[in-house]
Amino acid sequence: KNEVEQSPQNLTAQEGEFITINCSYSVGISALHWLQQHPGGGIVSLFMLSSGKKKHGRLIATINIQEKHSSLHITASHPRDSAVYICAVRANDKIIFGKGTRLHILP
């Protein structure tokens, strides 16, 4: 079993829909990152969380340390949000990545 599990693996939605991507982990962590990888490969760090909730524009990230679970939400989704979203946790100074969620927003 992977130490970081993401769901769903693939998600196709219509423009404007509310999107939720989930991440569960099984190790003790000091921080959790949500990353966005575009088709060209470039990676952007969206959020770093150690507790609670963060919001940036249309993106919201939450984490529940007790349940070892985090969610990334996208409100009013747009085709430009199409990308792979990756959950990564920092555990003992190592970084463990989920396999990513491939999001495709249709116009």
Place this chain on the structure above:
Amino acid sequence: GAVVSQHPSWVICKSGTSVKIECRSLDFQATTMFWYRQFPKQSLMLMATSNEGSKATYEQGVEKDKFLINHASLTLSTLTVTSAHPEDSSFYICSARDPTNEKLFFGSGTQLSVL
């Protein structure tokens, strides 16, 4: 603008040659940088953790003699793929940790193709 610069973006080389990839932090001094590899449609895999002024820490299964990492300054880490073979063809990406806020910033990646 980018705070971590990775160069080159892509490289094609012949089997047996060595390739150097550079990762620079532009806006902060990165005591720790990370190198990752990603095969098509697979997740990122951490290869090694690079600490300024000391030897890199390699993940299990990563050959340290093949993937030479040098972190000679607080703003530069290099990954050299020595005697590259076609199976080394992959997407390599670095990240740097800003010690003032623990945030990670990623380079734009290097697509290596070994013929």
